[in-house]
Amino acid sequence: MKFGQDHPRRLIHSFKVGVALVLISTLHHFRPSFYAFGDNIMWAVLTVVVVLEFSVGATLGKGLNRMLATFLAGGLGVGTHCLANLSGKKGEAVLTPIFIFLIAGTVTLMRFSPRFKVRYDYGLIIFILTFCLVSLSDEKESEMLEIAHERLLTIIIGSCIAVMVCICICPVWAGEDLHNEIAGNMEKLADFFEGFSDEYFNNSDTTHVVQDKSFMHRYKSVLSSKSSEETMAVLARWEPCHGKFKFHHPWKQYLKIGNQTRVCAYKIEALSAYLLHSKQNPHEVQSMIQESCTIISSECGKTLKESSLGVRHMTKSSMPNQHVANAKNAVESLKSVLRTNPWEGADYVDIIAVAAVASLLIDVVDCIEKICEAIEELASLARFVPSQLLHQGTVQPISKRDDSIHVIIIDEITPRLYE
Amino acid sequence: MKFGQDHPRRLIHSFKVGVALVLISTLHHFRPSFYAFGDNIMWAVLTVVVVLEFSVGATLGKGLNRMLATFLAGGLGVGTHCLANLSGKKGEAVLTPIFIFLIAGTVTLMRFSPRFKVRYDYGLIIFILTFCLVSLSDEKESEMLEIAHERLLTIIIGSCIAVMVCICICPVWAGEDLHNEIAGNMEKLADFFEGFSDEYFNNSDTTHVVQDKSFMHRYKSVLSSKSSEETMAVLARWEPCHGKFKFHHPWKQYLKIGNQTRVCAYKIEALSAYLLHSKQNPHEVQSMIQESCTIISSECGKTLKESSLGVRHMTKSSMPNQHVANAKNAVESLKSVLRTNPWEGADYVDIIAVAAVASLLIDVVDCIEKICEAIEELASLARFVPSQLLHQGTVQPISKRDDSIHVIIIDEITPRLYE
Numbered sequence: 001m002k003f004g005q006d007h008p009r010r011l012i013h014s015f016k017v018g019v020a021l022v023l024i025s026t027l028h029h030f031r032p033s034f035y036a037f038g039d040n041i042m043w044a045v046l047t048v049v050v051v052l053e054f055s056v057g058a059t060l061g062k063g064l065n066r067m068l069a070t071f072l073a074g075g076l077g078v079g080t081h082c083l084a085n086l087s088g089k090k091g092e093a094v095l096t097p098i099f100i101f102l103i104a105g106t107v108t109l110m111r112f113s114p115r116f117k118v119r120y121d122y123g124l125i126i127f128i129l130t131f132c133l134v135s136l137s138d139e140k141e142s143e144m145l146e147i148a149h150e151r152l153l154t155i156i157i158g159s160c161i162a163v164m165v166c167i168c169i170c171p172v173w174a175g176e177d178l179h180n181e182i183a184g185n186m187e188k189l190a191d192f193f194e195g196f197s198d199e200y201f202n203n204s205d206t207t208h209v210v211q212d213k214s215f216m217h218r219y220k221s222v223l224s225s226k227s228s229e230e231t232m233a234v235l236a237r238w239e240p241c242h243g244k245f246k247f248h249h250p251w252k253q254y255l256k257i258g259n260q261t262r263v264c265a266y267k268i269e270a271l272s273a274y275l276l277h278s279k280q281n282p283h284e285v286q287s288m289i290q291e292s293c294t295i296i297s298s299e300c301g302k303t304l305k306e307s308s309l310g311v312r313h314m315t316k317s318s319m320p321n322q323h324v325a326n327a328k329n330a331v332e333s334l335k336s337v338l339r340t341n342p343w344e345g346a347d348y349v350d351i352i353a354v355a356a357v358a359s360l361l362i363d364v365v366d367c368i369e370k371i372c373e374a375i376e377e378l379a380s381l382a383r384f385v386p387s388q389l390l391h392q393g394t395v396q397p398i399s400k401r402d403d404s405i406h407v408i409i410i411d412e413i414t415p416r417l418y419e
Numbered sequence: 420m421k422f423g424q425d426h427p428r429r430l431i432h433s434f435k436v437g438v439a440l441v442l443i444s445t446l447h448h449f450r451p452s453f454y455a456f457g458d459n460i461m462w463a464v465l466t467v468v469v470v471l472e473f474s475v476g477a478t479l480g481k482g483l484n485r486m487l488a489t490f491l492a493g494g495l496g497v498g499t500h501c502l503a504n505l506s507g508k509k510g511e512a513v514l515t516p517i518f519i520f521l522i523a524g525t526v527t528l529m530r531f532s533p534r535f536k537v538r539y540d541y542g543l544i545i546f547i548l549t550f551c552l553v554s555l556s557d558e559k560e561s562e563m564l565e566i567a568h569e570r571l572l573t574i575i576i577g578s579c580i581a582v583m584v585c586i587c588i589c590p591v592w593a594g595e596d597l598h599n600e601i602a603g604n605m606e607k608l609a610d611f612f613e614g615f616s617d618e619y620f621n622n623s624d625t626t627h628v629v630q631d632k633s634f635m636h637r638y639k640s641v642l643s644s645k646s647s648e649e650t651m652a653v654l655a656r657w658e659p660c661h662g663k664f665k666f667h668h669p670w671k672q673y674l675k676i677g678n679q680t681r682v683c684a685y686k687i688e689a690l691s692a693y694l695l696h697s698k699q700n701p702h703e704v705q706s707m708i709q710e711s712c713t714i715i716s717s718e719c720g721k722t723l724k725e726s727s728l729g730v731r732h733m734t735k736s737s738m739p740n741q742h743v744a745n746a747k748n749a750v751e752s753l754k755s756v757l758r759t760n761p762w763e764g765a766d767y768v769d770i771i772a773v774a775a776v777a778s779l780l781i782d783v784v785d786c787i788e789k790i791c792e793a794i795e796e797l798a799s800l801a802r803f804v805p806s807q808l809l810h811q812g813t814v815q816p817i818s819k820r821d822d823s824i825h826v827i828i829i830d831e832i833t834p835r836l837y838e
Contacts, residue, residue: 010531014523014527017523018520018521018527021519021523021547022519022520025515025551026516041555045552045555049544100437100440100441100444101438104436104437104468106433108437112426125469128436128468129465132443132468133464136443136447136460136461223685224643224645227643227646266642267688269689270686270689270779273686339767341767347757348758348760348761349758351757355767355770355774355775356771356778356779358771358775359774363692
């Protein structure tokens with residue numbers, strides 16, 4: 001039961017499966033007029049068990065696939081059965097296996113096509129299954145049509161019960177999950193950048209003695225998030241409009257943001273290797289770049305936090321761009337520090353590790369700019385509304401020449417939501 | 420048909436699905452004594468369609484899951500049905516939905532447990548399905564037992580046909596695929612290192628005018644290979660011994676190698692960013708580290724190529740370790756070059772990008788050493804045989820002081836295979 005308590009949504013899903021099956025068994029017990037199908041009722045049970053998935057997108061996708069595939073394969077099956085019947089008893093014994101071989105082989109080949117694979121894989125399996133069952137049926141044609149009709153109806157009833165239960169009881173939307181995951185991943189990267197300079201330049205001892213640094217490793221889950229994001233984007237496309245998401249919400253754009261976020265996470269992975277050996281570098285070598293690098297890292301963190309907030313609340317804001325501009329200014333001031341030949345006389349072996357951190361941080365700013373561009377594209381595609389700040393915060397630009405750090409405080413952000 | 424020609428294995432799989440269904444339809448036509456099951460024969464067709472998967476591991480896993488789950492759920496279903504029957508007609512109408520709700524809910528919750536999820540997910544679905552079908556059945560107990568028995572037999576026949584066809588006609592082993600994928604991924608990284616110094620130090624113009632550099636990007640597929648490797652490792656554990664793989668082949672160790680390979684690929688991703696801007700760096704800054712970096716990069720490439728060859732042929736060899744030692748020597752000579760203050764007077768803004776490359780390459784050597792350690796662990800777990808070189812190649816150690824590059828040629832490696 002422990003893992004059920006960890007995730008209330010899982011507990012609710014288990015409850016929903018139970019409810020859907022109790023609904024079917026009640027129908028089964030009372031047998032209302034629309035549900036008097038003899039032996040075929042088992043198809044309704046089978047459909048509910050197989051179709052009812054965790055997210056609405058998956059349930060709708062499977063339900064539609066199942067209904068459409070049963071309908072098409074049933075029609076084709078009855079057709080080939082009639083054709084085989086025309087050629088007599090012996091002809092039928094030869095023609096049926098040939099039809100099955102050809103259709104099943106072709107459809108299996110179609111399952112490998114990337115285009116069908118992502119959205120219609122389940123439908124293609126059901127197509128083969130239904131076609132074979134109809135072809136191998138011993139019934140006469142008139143009975144067959146009736147059975148096919150009944151089976152299709154039971155599958156529609158089963159699918160409808162599954163979809164109804166899925167949507168009516170605490171629905172889990174794949175699209176919303178994707179939306180939150182993309183925003184959450186940016187926050188994870190932001191956590192790293194906000195902790196980076198403290199950790200790298202050993203400022204942490206001055207504030208807290210013992211600190212939990214686990215938040216610095218949250219970015220690691222972003223490295224391998226590609227496949228789960230892609231799955232959610234496919235499922236999201238089956239979903240109708242819900243909450244703040246319209247019907248043609250640009251789910252594919254989320255994947256672009258996800259890809260850019262991952263590219264940034266790869267750079268972080270490279271940066272994090274230098275955290276381990278940061279104490280081996282002489283402090284005087286590190287301290288030359290400390291100020292600019294601290295600003296770059298914290299501005300990157302702020303950009304990501306703001307962008308993530310913007311995506312989460314579906315609002316447009318100029319704040320991320322201002323933070324990016326600050327980070328770029330800090331890059332310029334880092335470069336001007338470097339031009340003064342700050343490491344005169346130091347050992348180059350010590351220098352290269354510190355130089356690598358500086359260089360990677362400069363690289364990271366480009367990455368983050370690309371994330372912002374992808375988000376802006378999403379904002380215009382999905383028509384995000386401009387954010388209205390109640391306690392308007394201001395970001396003071398950090399000029400190249402003025403090297404003092406401006407503290408930027410935004411008390412509270414109350415975006416006017418889209419809903 | 421195009422995508423079928425690209426991958427003969429897919430074409431063969433489609434053929435196999437056709438063959439399995441023709442076998443079932445032939446059984447269906449002739450009805451031998453062991454296959455006279457009335458209406459329940461459709462379960463055999465259903466089983467073949469659903470169980471026959473691309474790899475042997477997946478087919479065996481699904482087949483065993485299906486048989487075991489049907490057996491257990493059938494037993495439990497008959498048991499609860501009898502229990503419900505004891506309480507009369509009205510009691511049954513109340514008790515059956517309660518049983519269904521409890522069992523289906525609990526099993527659905529179990530599906531979320533990571534332990535069950537990876538290996539028994541399909542079995543748990545079939546368990547819910549079978550339990551519901553048996554519980555909702557209208558038959559008397561004696562008939563029910565007979566139906567349950569017949570259904571189990573048809574499912575066993577269907578599973579056996581699927582497994583037989585899968586193993587007998589050009590089998591695809593998930594374990595072998597994982598084995599080749601891990602070796603192939605190392606080769607992809609090796610390609611990058613072998614091309615890196617030419618590309619970075621602009622030596623390429625001297626040899627070929629137009630060169631296809633696409634091999635430099637092959638490593639990108641390694642970045643997101645985690646989930647496919649994990650799936651294959653799970654499927655591989657269902658497979659019996661085959662070819663050079665024994666029954667308890669250490670499939671989990673492959674995942675460790677895969678993780679280390681991915682860590683190396685993340686570093687490569689960071690390195691590759693510097694390739695784009697390599698021409699902006701003044702040649703005199705780059706040339707200081709060219710010699711050592713070229714050796715490090717090429718020795719890393721050779722280590723990975725040799726390791727990959729060793730894994731592919733399941734042989735132990737000391738060659739990778741010798742190449743790692745060479746790379747380490749080159750790191751030391753790079754450090755001694757750096758100690759001479761080579762970039763006196765150059766612009767530090769140019770220096771940091773070059774220094775970052777040097778630093779990342781030093782980092783990469785550690786990564787590759789970890790890959791070699793993981794492979795050695797695999798070699799001892801899976802009892803790789805020492806490689807017997809027919810035309811024995813020698814790797815001349817590159818000493819710290821002697822900076823000339825030794826060309827290491829191994830004409831041909833003919834390992835005595837395990838088979």
